Amino acid sequence: MVKNKPTALAETERLLALVPFITANQGISVKELAAAFDVSPKQMVSDLTTLWMCGLPGYTALELMDLSFESGFVTIQNAETLQSPRTLNLEEQVALIMGLDLLSQSLPTDSALKQNIEILGQRLSKSSRITSKLRAISNIPASMRAEIETAIVRKHALDISYYSIYRDEISQRLVRPLELRVDENAEYLYAFCETAQDFRVFRLDRIQSCTSINKVSDEPPAMTDSAAAKQSFTVRFNSRLRLMRERFDAEEKSSNSDYSQDSFSSQWLIRSILASSGSAELVTPLDLREEICEKSQLMLDRYQSQ
Amino acid sequence: MSRKSERLVNLTIALLATKRYLTKSEIFRSIEGYEGNEESKERMFERDKDDLRTLGIEIEVGGLDPLFNDEAGYRIKPENYALDLGEISGTDIALLSLAAQAWNGAALDSGAHTALLKLKSMGIESDLAAIPTLAPRITLMNEELETVLQAIANQTHVVFEYFSVDLIAKRREIAPYAVGVRNGHWYFTGLDQEKKELRTFRMDRVASQIETAGKPNRFAVPDGFDLFENMDSEEPEKLAVLDIRKGKAATLRKVAHSIKDLGEWDRIEIAYGDTETFIDTVLWHLDDVVVKEPADIRGKVIDNLKELVRIHG
DSSP states (O other), rough: OOTTTHHHHHHHHHHHHHHHHHHHHHEEHHHHHHTTTOHHHHHHHHHHHHHHHHBBBTTTTTTTTTOOOTTEEEESOOOOOOOOOOOOOHHHHHHHHHHHHHHHHHHHHHHHHHHHHHHHHHHHHHTOOOOOOOOESSOOOOOHOOOOOOHHHHTTEEEEEEEETTTEEEEEEEEEEEEEEEEEEEEEEEEEETTEEEEEEEEEEGEEEEEEEEEOOOOOOOOOOOOOOEEEEEEEEESSSHHHHHHHHHSSSSSSSSSEEEESHHHHHHHHHHHTTSSEEEEOHHHHHHHHHHHHHHHHHHHHHH | OOHHHHHHHHHHHHHHSSOOOHHHHHHHSSSTTSSSSSSHHHHHHHHHHHHHTTTTTOEEEOOOOOOTTOOOHHHHHHHHHHHOOOSHHHHHHHHHHHHHHHHTTTTHHHHHHHHHHHHHTTTOOOOOGGGGOOOOOOOOSSHHHHHHHHHHHTOOOEEEEOOTTTSEEEEEEEEEEEEETTTEEEEEEEEEEEEEEEEEEEEGOOOOOOOEEEOOOOSSOTTEEEEEEEEHHSOOOOOEEEEEEEEEOOHHHHOOOOEEOOSSEEEEEEEEEEEHHHHHHHTGGGGGGEEEOHHHHHHHHHHHHHHHHHHHH
């Protein structure tokens, strides 16, 4: 796990990795090989030319690796010494261990594959210098993501049941999925919603279930970045500053203790202020401020009358 | 550049192929690329050894015979060089490949990519048909992760500034035990050196760079330590009784222990950990959720509503 390795070291590492890769994939094209190693075809030819000169001391035809790539397809013989891939480094081990943990949760409890994963995980941990468990937990089922990805590729429609957190409602929608995007640590599905006859964005972790509908959907109209009406607001934080800043995504201070921000939804704003239990005060807009006051009074009255 | 990498590859091949330790003079005589006077060859060789170690290749030093005035010898043991995952099937390769693909574009992307290349170099056909169609994914980037992972592996302390609940950056020194990712956040846990207690930190609340401090091997990480198990056991669960309006609060219903039909409302029993977080969640649902028990939570909700009225009035 050496970041910004000097070129010669990165090249050496690649050369050592190339030998077993070509051995296992004899006849692969230079182009494919370059793509697999994430370098240009020109660099790959230069790598292969260097490798062509390597071998056991003596460096005669008998000791050199027998590498051929002039035809544009690569084969290698006489490379037994280097033909096994190298041991995994720390970053590779961690990536696999955590990836397996994530995968395991996506499998049904009775899946026989869980045992495979456990054994693999144990072997990887045993050879690792980290003895604690490395965990990866996601609230988005991997099977659901696969279903959405497949539907996007095949242009199938999706029947989704979606939880709107602002309205606190579950709705059933028929959508034509267009794209998965990651934004601010959350994953979103961009889709054309047949139910609403407009483009909608769905947070993956709020999709309760989804079923692919096996029909080719018509091309939806071109996606427009619809400028939903944003409303600016100002909040003042009284306590629990760290949580409040995260909740209201408030980076910039507008004055001593007031933060200004935009919101797409007054529902979200009202709920967020209530859920801050007095740690945050809505300064503007005034109509929402009044609504919060009335709502709180109403709830208070109900509590006190019971 | 290629001259140097060529020499490093040749050195690796020679040290791997040898059954006994090769002395420096043998290396200089037989491996291509060591040129110049004795001193410059020595310097070149020292640098090459360091470079191979940087790449994670273990070079053994040995072959010193006390009876003779021998030179030190060098070799690379194949068992230290080669990947050994034990007996492994096409299904296993498919699982490992899928695990690596989960990092596409995220924090451990480069390690996952090289791991995938190694899996594809093993000469075992990946049996994709044996596993269900799954697309696991971790989307988080993190710049500080590498430092923390190395510190856990080397058992070195890490030092950083961390935002307190009141958003004041405070210096922390911990012996890091484990990292984990859960629902969109990176976490790490370790023994806080000042408080002498286990503490869990969220990566995005770290206010500075994370730096290692002091020598390696300063502590022992408990075997099999599970960060999330530890985190979840910090708050013992308590039970609350809530009334929730029909058709509302789907997230609370999902985790309810029991649900009783009261007509327009349902009465649920639900477990909660941190009191503040629980009250925040209750209030998020506005007038669709009412706390019945316990009395102290109910009292606090009433106090908070009074405060909300006061500051917005």
